[in-house]
Amino acid sequence: MTISAGAPFALETRDLSRFFDLGDHQVRALEGVNLRVQCGERVAIVGPSGGGKSTLLALLGGLDAPSAGQVFVGGADLYAMTERQRVQLRRGQLGYIFQGYDLLPALTVLENVEYPLLVAGLEPHQRTRRATALLNEVGLGGKEDFLPDELSGGQQQRVGIARCLVTEPSVVLADEPTGNLDTTTTDAILELLRVATAERGMTLVMVTHDPAIAALADRIVRIQDGRLETKA
Amino acid sequence: MIALFCYAARGVIRQPLQTLLYVLGLTLAVGLFADTLFFVDLSQRDMTKNALAPVQVDMVARATTPDLAPNALEQTLKGQTLVKSAEPVAVADFASLSKVGAGVSSAAGRVFALPQSYYQTFNFLPIVAGKFDPSGAMIGDATATQLGIKVGDTLELKFAAGITQPYRVRVSGLVGMGVSEPLFFNPDPAGGEGYGVVADVVFLPPATFERDLAPRLSKLPVTTSSVGQTGSNVVLLPVERQVHLKLDQSGLNADPAKSLKQLDALRRSLEQPFPGQVRVQNNLALRLGNAKKDILAAKMLFLFLAIPGVLLAAYLSKYAVELSSDSRRVELSLLRVRGAGMKDVLLITAFTALLIAVLGSVLGLIFGAATLLLTLGAGILTTANLELIAPSVGWAVLGGFALTALAFLLPVWAQLRAEIAGARRTVTRVQTLPLWRRMNADGLMLIAAGVVLYVTDANGGFKPTGTEGTAVTLSFYLFLAPFLFWIGATLLLIRLLDLLLTRGAKPVARVLKTLFGEFGVVAARGMTRRSNGVGSAVTLTALSLSFGVALSLFLGTYATQRAGDIAYIVGSDVRVTPPASANLTPAFADQLLTLPNVKGATSMARDPVALIGSEKKSVYGIDVPSFLKTAYLPNAMFENGSAAATLGALAKTPNGVILARDQADKYDINVGDTVLMRLYNPKTAQYVQVKTLAVGIYTYLSTSSQDADFALNRDFMTRATGTSGANLFLVKTSDPAGVTVSIQTQFGANLTLKLENVLTATKVDSSSLTSLNLNGLGGLERIYTALIVASSLGVFLISMLQSRRKEFGTMRALGTDDRQLRQLLAAEALSISSVSLAAGVGIGAGIAALFVMLLRVIFLIPPAGLTWPVTDLSLLLGLSLLGMGLGVLLANQALSKLRVSEVLREA
Ligand SMILES: Nc1ncnc2c1ncn2[C@@H]1O[C@H](COP(=O)(O)OP(=O)(O)OP(=O)(O)O)[C@@H](O)[C@H]1O
Ligand SMILES: [Mg+2]
Secondary structure, rough: OOOOOOOOOOOOEEEEEEEEEEEOEEEEEEEEEEEOOOOOOOEEEEEOOOOOOOHHHHOOOOOOOOOOEEEOOEEEEEEHHOOHHHEEEEEEEEEOOOOOOOOOOOHHHHHHHHHHHHHOOOOOOHHHHEOOOOOOEEEEEOOOOOOOOHOOHHHHHHHHHHHHHHOOOOOEEEOOOOOOHHHHHHHHHHHHHHHHHHHHEEEEEOOOOOOHHHHOOOOEEEEEEEEEEEOO | HHHHHHHHHHHHHHOOOHHHHHHHHHHHHHHHHHHHHHHHHHHHHHHHHHOOOOHHHHEEEEEEOOOHHHHHHHHHHHOOOOOOEEEEEEEEEEEEEEEEOOOOOOOOEEEEEHHHHHHOOEEEEEEEEEEOOOOOOEEHHHHHHOOOOOOOOEEEEEEEOOOOOOOOEEEEEEEOOOOHHHHOOOOOOOOOOOOOOOOOEEEEHHHHHHHHHHHHOOOOEEEEEEEOOOEEEEEOOEEEEEEEEEEOOOOOOOHHHHHHHHHHHHHHHHOOOOOOOEEEHHHHHHHHHEEEEEEHHHHHHHHHHHHHHHHHHHHHHHHHHHHHHHHHHHHHHHHHHOOOHHHHHHHHHHHHHHHHHHHHHHHHHHHHHHHHHHHHHHHHHHHHHHHHHHHHHHHHHHHHHHHHHHHHHHHHHHHHHHHHOOOOOOOOOOOOHHHHHHHHHHHHHHHHHHHHHHHHHOOOOOOOOOOOOOOOOOOHHHHHHHHHHHHHHHHHHHHHHHHHHHHHHHHHHHHHHHOOOOOHHHHHHHHOOOOOHHHHHHHHHHHHHHHHHHHHHHHHHHHHHHHHHHHHOOOEEEEEOOHHHHHHOOOHHHHHHHHOOOOEEEEEEEEEEEEEEOOOEEEEEEEEHHHHHHHOOOHHHEOOOHHHHHHHHHHHOOOEEEEEEEHHHOOOOOOEEEEEEEEOOOOOOEEEEEEEEEEEOOOOOOOOOOOOOOOEEHHHHHHOOOOOOEEEEEEOOHHHHHHHHHHHHHHHOOOOOOEEEOOOOOOOOOHHHHHOHHHHHHHHHHHHHHHHHHHHHHHHHHHHHOOHHHHHHHHHHOOOOHHHHHHHHHHHHHHHHHHHHHHHHHHHHHOOOOOOOHHHOOOOOOOOOOOOHHHHHHHHHHHHHHHHHHHHHHHHHHOOOOOHHHHOOOO
């Protein structure tokens, strides 16, 4: 493979490895992973449980530290940066969607969606305007003042998606976003995710167990025992 | 069974951190409980000593029949164990006493035949002029002054009808009678009046008495007289033979109950050789009985002071148990999979509780012993002391087991039952209010506290009981009010917090936003929507603080009271009493003023036999300007609330008089009334009538431990009576010990001065509860306060970080940086700590105020209010704040190290 200059990949890993020392033995969660994701590409990561999918996604998002190798986001070496720069990246370019939604339990739906903007230092009225717009887009208009606990799983994940999109990230990382949901809800959520990212030209990397879901992607990447098995 | 026990033991060993958390609170609780008990145990010795200190004549053996040989009694008693010295005393009454050649004669009085050794063995009969002479007599100094008798004069005694011949003897010396009460002490065995002080007394050498008087007086008839409230008949012998005993008090047990038994055995062994002929009066027993009651009261007081701390520490353990409920759920399901039944599971937890109780008690005792040694020094390690505290060790262990049952076993069993019954709690949205809130227990408790307080007060429960030598009776109800208040205030605090957090969400958010910006709002949301957790954190911290604050305030006030009481007894820092015969002038005060470190000196005249109507009163003459500068004069002692105003009014009115409240009541005197009194002129032996004007009323006047009924201007008094007006002197100084020494070296050579100062003076006639050294206890409990506050903070922080890892992880993933996280933590910590601090100080002050009411019972001068020991309190609050700050820093540190990927893996 050659690297085309001037058009960096949205994401790229080079010989990425992550080992966990568990006292008596070592778990090789990822070993020598080389992955490139084009801008605007939709990639599905599949593989058996314990294969290393979540580990890879966390490393792509700057939420962990590799044992060896590098991760580039938009051509910049993620783990060579200072923590400050990484924080800036999380606020702007990277967006996350979690399997367990991970909404802040004490904040209302609106406040949850506003939160990334608050952290980024936006003015209150701007935050509210953007967050309200996104909540309407994900179909939760009118639920602004609900607490996460008061919503269904599907609704909570809609909030999670809105919270992810509100900062207009260029890359969206989703770890089994529908893992806890039934099939009907799953379809709706995936459709929402697909449309929303496509409209905005966002790059989407999504971990899933479900081959049907994976089929929605431009490309499927298989991970087993910490190693990459690329197809087409 | 053994297998189950082993399983429990393995569990305790395998999870050291968990075990430590359970045991931490218990260790502190047992340690504090044990130390409190130990402290009282060790105070017993001091309290007993203090109670016995004023007793001069430990036992008096009285012959009840005239046929006992004079020496037989003395000889038998001398050899007994514990008896240090035995002095024979013969007593007879005379009808009158006069100076040969003078017209005045005294009323009826008493002759004592005392050997020379008596004056050395007991030191309450100082020879102030002349000397003991085998061929002469000595008389009381006041009588001598009154009758104009001097050393070398001859006096004449007349006796009851039947003896016509008067008895004449030369006077060889004068005896100071100021503290002579022990000579007369003869309590009615059936209760009632203690002293039978006789004013006019003649002392004869035993040989003279036996030769000249005993043969004649013995012929007089034996009479009986009914005495006391019961009117029991007492045989009065014309010549009464007594033996006064001084015991080796160091041979007595420090525990008053045990030494009482010891003394009773001694009394019986003294009476035994003389069946029906001798009655032994046990003067020590009376005081010991009081000491016993005082020690019980002290135990109650200390325990009530410590109970909040003990409960709080135990609550820490319960908190830890609550925190670990999830892991217990997992363990339980594992056990059930392996086929363990309900009974097995309950047994395993019971065994675990047993192990924890043993561990907690042992660690608590070790910790308690260590802190005790740290605060009181290694000097307390004696076998006698170990024997004293042995029972308390048992109580402390028992307490440890009880607390384990409360803080560990019951909550765990409750959880297990619920689990097994399948009533697993999911998140319950519909909150049922706890029972106490539905019952309004907080309000009821506070009302009950108020009612108990009111009823106790109305029944005189807070009036000082301090008549001479009686024990303070601290009724149980005195402790009930603070206890109810404590519980009520705690519950009220929880209710108010809940209200604030649920109803007051908006204002809380607004306040925090102005203080901390946007993250203040996030913090506010977090706290208001997690009201239970925040509520218990605030409650725990507030209560720990209130414990420290209450203690500190109580100890501070106690110290002030104690110092005040002693200063009142002494009058100022040092009191100088010259003998009655010294004839010093007020100029002596000026001499005292020239000594180094003396800041003030004043002289006072004292007339103990002035008359209002026909009643004897003690009237003082004071020199207002120097008195104001020298005497201890808290405003609370004066009815108009100002020492300066009252004394100023006296100074402005030459014939002014200020008087004690009880005298004002007795004679219905108000300020502005004219008071007629007769002052005694010792030179002419005549009374002089003076017309005075009442200008002020006091409850207490710092003059001496004898009551000052009235006080006049000294110049007015000397002009009226022609005396010099310097019967005692007060000295103000910052160095009482040094000044006492320099007075003694400067003037002691020529004068027998009685010197007392605030350091050496003990309150002879008050409860030993006033002389406790509470500093040791203060130091001890301070250590525990700090530890309890620190541990509750620590446990709270750990649990907070633990339960909110996911939340913080998410926040980081969403781009929250360290500074923002710090803001969030600071906003939370500051709100929690400021509310805790305010509530802690409030509740603490409330409890202290209630406890200080107890001091009204104990001390002479009622406390005017709480003493706020500023350094102590700021240290406590400062340390707590420091601890909180440190906690936030550590938490922040831990959070910035948090691996987001790891946290997000957690379900
Ligand atoms: N923090 C950690 N400590 C120890 N081992 C870890 C840690 N994180 C991951 N592992 C191990 O690394 C391997 C890969 O885990 P990972 O969570 O990436 O798998 P996964 O493909 O996401 O599985 P699943 O489909 O079940 O989510 C596993 O064996 C896991 O036990
Ligand atoms: Mg995974």
